[in-house]
Amino acid sequence: MEHVHLAVEEDDLYSGYNDYNPTFDSEELENDVGFQQAVRTSHGRRPPMTAKFPGTPIGPRSLASSFGARLHMASSMGRPMTGAVQDGSARPMTAVKAAGYTSSLSRGSAFDPLGQSRGPAPALEAKNEDTPEEKIKILEKKVNDLIEESCMAQSMGALQVALEKAKEAGRKERALVRQREQSGSADHINLDLTYSVLLNLANQYTNNEMYPEALNSYQIIVKNKMFSNAGRLKVNMANIYFKQKNYPKAIKFYRMALDQITNAHKEMRIKIMQNIGVVFICMGQYTDAITSFEHIMSESPNIKTGFNLILCYYAIGDRERMKKAFQKLISVPLGIDDEDKYIPSNEDTSSNMVIEAIKNDKLHQMERDLKTLAEKYIMTAAKLIAPAIETLFATGFDWCVDMVKSSQYVELANDLEINKAITYLRQKDFKQVEAVETLKAFEKKDSRVKSAAATNLSFLYFLEKDYDQADRYADLAMNADRYNPAALINKGNTVFVKQDYEKAAEFYKEALRNDSSCTEGLYNLGLTYQRLNRLEEALDCFLKLHAILRNSSQVMYQLASLYELLENPEQAIEWLMQVISVTPTDAQALAKLGELHDGEGDKSQAFQYYYESFRYFPSNIHVIEWLGAYYIETQFCEKAIQYFERATLIQPTQVKWQLMVASCYRRSGNSQKALETYKEIHRKFPENVECLRFLVRLCTDMQLKEAQDYATKLKKVEKMKEIREQRIKSGREGSARSRREGRESSAGSAGISTPVLISPKKSSVMGICFQTPH
Secondary structure, three states, X not given: OOOOOOOOOOOOOOOOOOOOOHHHOHHHOOOOHHHHHHHHOHHHOOOOOOOOOOOOOOOOEOEEEOOEEEEOEEOOOOOEOOOOEEOOEEOOXXXXXXXXXXXXXXXXXXXXXXXXXXXOOOOOOOOOOOOHHHHHHHHHHHHHHHHHHHHHHHHOOOHHHHHHHHHHHHHHHHHHHHHHHHHOOHHHOOHHHHHHHHHHHHHHHHHOOOHHHHHHHHHHHHHOOOOOOHHHHHHHHHHHHHHOOOHHHHHHHHHHHHHOOOOOOHHHHHHHHHHHHHHHHHHOOHHXXXXXXXXXXXXXXXXXXXXXXXXXXXXXXXXXHHHHHHHHHHOOOOOOOOHHHHOOOOOOHHHHHHHHHHOOOHHHHHHHHHHXXXXXXXXXXXXXXXXXXXXXXXXXXXXXXXXXXXXXXXXXXXXXXXXXXXXXXXXOOOOOHHHHHHHHHHHHOOHHHHHHHHHHHHHHHHHOOOHHHHHHHHHHHXXXXXXXXXXXXXXXXXXXXXXXXXXXXXXXHHHHHHOOOXXXXXXXXXXXXXXXXXXXXXXXXHHHHHHHOOOOHHHHHHHHHHHHHOOOHHHHHHHHHHHHHHOOOOHHHHHHHHHHHHHOOOHHHHHHHHHHHHHHOOOOHHHHHHHXXXXXXXXXXHHHHHHHHHHHHHOOOOHHHHHHHHHHHHHOOOHHHHHHHHHHHHHHOOOOHHHHHHHHHHHHHOOOOHHHHHHHHHHHHHHHHHHHHHHHHHHHHHHHHHHHHHHHHHHHHOOOOOOOOOOOOOOOOOOOOOOOOO
């Protein structure tokens, strides 16, 4: 009856329709902890009854209404609902309390979801590094850092530093293992770390060419069965044996590695087999190498293997198989995109932007390098087999050209034709009509081929000293391709021989602007500056060239020559010493060192270098003369005789060398031998006054009867010499008088009273020794 209300005029007629029994409130079931726990427990068992509110059979339960807040009522189980306030405290929503959120707030509490009212968090506890576990972790980190530092040092070229770091990492790793054993955690040894340390150490030993130590480190890894896939490192061991030229062991280890690599790793197996073939080539076992290379070409063909296969067939002289191998080589797929892909179209702007971005990226650069390498191998193979596959060189080259024209390397056909002509030139067959005709046939081809052919023709005519034709074809090559550095150098050379050095320098500079690595242009520019007496600029050119060609003896000799011209003999000697370190048998450089030391007054050093020069080239008259004079000066006339006798053999028409031989005999006290030598000289040169004088003196000293005869001959020869000199003198005076009379007569006819006579000066002609620019 308590739920029955009598309608009163003031009451709302529709009140009470929203009141319902909270037992049927399904919205609260999700928040009813008792219900949810009963659902989650097995067999639907309900938790035990909670405490009841005193004085009632069932505790209060909240009653929801649309007009007010819900009132707290007891649940059907006789316990308070979730979130009910009991004794002023809020019961948590679940067993695990969330981050500050509750279903209802306790009385007097503020909203604080982040728990800021509790104050700052307590300080973190300090890590205790004295425990064994922490010490092990710290040591492991040090080992990893050392391995990384070793690898970084090796990548920067500091090989010795990399090795020291690797050794230190090995020591730390062993200390780490001992520490684990002492702490009783030996079962937790980090095998990956041990493997990394040993492998890095072996690699650094290899980089420092300490091959026995590297092999020992690799052996430790390979023999340890706990390291998975360690057998692959036998490839590294085989590489070391190959460097040591221990080819049988290299093949043994390559095969052991091959046995331990499954067929799933096909690419690695192919590379190992390629190495085996290369080792067989080094051993001269071409048949075994052919077996390996043929297997590779049938499974996974590549350019290098195809080229090596051609080399093997060439070594055994098999013509037909050479042809087949060449056909296989030019049919190897490169797997690169066509160059047309990188040509931008005029319509799609976005595509053009993408093409511009990828046109010079690393992938495209790799493709270009691969194509260049393939073209290099094909050209080399064609030049190698062309003389061998046919009886005539030209026929073999024509076959190679036909094969290339029918392949993907069509553009190489013209290059092969040009190489055919160049091969004629390298055979010193400069007059070969075929070479010239082959090159001239390209005059009507496209600009690139025309420029290359005209460049070679210009060089050919330059060697034949037909400078007009060389200049003509140099102009043709430049017109076809102005950016061809070789054409510009040939043009500069033709101008150089005409002694127009300023213009030649301009062409060499233009060649260098087109190709900064053009060493020929830089060398010739240095020579040109030297001819122009611009020695400092020439020195700069050759110093730059030396930075590019570190071991070029020609460049170093030019530097020494320039320093000598700059009156800096110390620097000249230093550069010549570098020449000798590169080419110790260079007789000219040794003679130049002797000359510089002689100029500095160091006779002993000069003698040493002159003697070494004579030993390597005993036909240099200047060296022979200096050595003979040195022995005479040091009172060792007997030793000087052999040098002057050699000079006599080199220049038999020069009487002075024979006189020097006789003089050495006379000075050494061997009068009889000196007399015989003078008599022999008199027989060959009867009018030599000096020989007759010494004959008279020797015969008089030795009291020989021939003294009077030689004295009579000496008088006749001297008288004839005087008459000859008088005739020459009178002839000169007569010609001078006639010239003077002619000037006087011409001056008188012109009404000039006093002619001005110009005394003739002796003209000096300087011989120019031209070195053909490279």
